[in-house]
Amino acid sequence: MFIIIIIIIIIISKIKILKDANCSLESLWIEIPGIKGKSIAVGLYYHPPDQDGETDKAMLKEIRQATKVGNIIIMGFDSWKAKCWDERSRESPAPAEAQMQAGVEASGRGNRCCWKCSVTHLKKFFWGVAVVLGVCSSWSGSTQLAKLTFKKFDAPFTLTWFATNWNFLFFPLYYIGHVFKSAEKQSPKQRYREFCGFFGDNGLTLKVFFTKAAPFGVLWTLTNYLYLHAIKKINTTDVSVLFCCNKAFVFLLSWIVLRDRFMGVRIVAAILAIAGIVMMTYADGFHSHSVIGIALVVGSASMSALYKVLFKLLLGSAKFGEAALFLSVLAVFNVLFVTCIPIILYFTKVEYWSSFDAIPWGNLCGFSVLLLTFNSLLNFGIAITYPTLISLGIVLSVPVNAVVDHYTSEIVFNSVRVIAIVIIGLGFLLLLLPEEWDVWLIKLLTRLKVRKKEEIPEGNGDIVSGLQNKSRRTRPSMSYFTH
Secondary structure (H helix, E strand, O other): OHHHHHHHHHHHHHOEEEEOOOOOOOEEEEEEOOHHHOEEEEEEEEEOOOOOHHHHHHHHHHHHHHOOOEEEEEEEEEOOOOOOHHHHHHOOOOOHHHHHHHHHHHHHHHHHHHHHHHHHHHHHHHHHHHHHHHHHHHHHHHHHHHHHHOOOOOOHHHHHHHHHHHHHHHHHHHHHHHHHHOOOOOOHHHHHHHHHHHHOOOOOOHHHHHHHHHHHHHHHHHHHHHHHHHHHHOOHHHHHHHHOOHHHHHHHHHHHHOOOOOOHHHHHHHHHHHHHHHHHHHHOOOOHHHHHHHHHHHHHHHHHHHHHHHHHHHOOOOOHHHHHHHHHHHHHHHHHHHOHHHHHHHHOOOOOOOOHHHOOHHHHHHHHHHHHHHHHHHHHHHHOOOHHHHHHHHHHHHHHHHHHHHHHOOOOOOHHHHHHHHHHHHHHHHHOOOOOHHHHHHHHHHHHHHHHHHOOOOOOOHHHHHHHHHHHHHOOOOOOOOO
């Protein structure tokens, strides 16, 4: 208790008054120090019913200045809540011409704002469609190309090692984009030093490399190797749909390790994913090759989920440049410490090829380019579109692989397999729901009920309609401000 009192005293001693109360605005602003140097500005307002438009503008200007401090909290009595400021400005005792001009200007500003918002959302949507198509084509294309490569080059670990080396291109590609886009251009060394702070205060040291980069390099290699090895055992449709279960594994691990919010709908999605795995195993009659293949791809999905949860636990969230540098560091780890494994597998003839001329270099490079494209869209696509649309590209690769398998292999789409695919896909889509989906649904249903109540019943006369319209004009509108 004594320690808590001391902490409270220290915090109170650091609180600064940004602006004292005055008679015109009737406001008070204070600055409260936060964690990691981030402060919180708290404002207290009283908004009387008869406050004029000029005072409203001064209030908005004061709020804008407070946002420079950091996060803001506004409290007080808000009598304007049920009334639009544009409507209030029209009711001010100004001349009729000035009122009409103000109304036209306000309407023009509103239309321009709505137009800009709609154009922005449309751009994001169309970029999202392009990213979805890119994710779907690159992921399904790399899966099919890997299946085709194994007919000539049966070496999944060597293919994993070769494709991971291409991750080194992430940081150079990011720097090229920085040069073309940014107004203040920096040298590669400056950008490297800036992003090294992501690994800690001391930057990318040898200790940090082995403690924060090496474990993710191992998980990255295991994820890709198990996925490619599973392609050798079962068809690409089953592999791609079972890998979608990694979304459910991420939720379960985040709930246990990161103490994320419990959501019943995501628990249902995780149960659907597990049920789909069991049904997929039953679809081929529990044959040894199918059971091994399913176990491999489930292991790959588990390693992918562990990678994402540990990244959030140990490193937190990363900016685009930091993510690009981190992926390039994984390629360095792959070259330095994983190169010995393909050599050992070659000399022990576990993964053996007769000569280097027999290696299908075109397939290997094509697979690496597709995988690089997929990871680029997955990590950096959120800069131009919504994350949910990016995730849809992964689940859409399932029907693409199913169509290709139907014409190129002897896959049998029996009822059990189709139900398993639908169940896993449904679970994946449920996991894409935002955390506040239930609140949004309740608000939507409430608005629909309110609209039905406000509808004018058919058959009413003009007098009743006119009275209703007149009463609506006298009442302040409640549709402008929502919580």
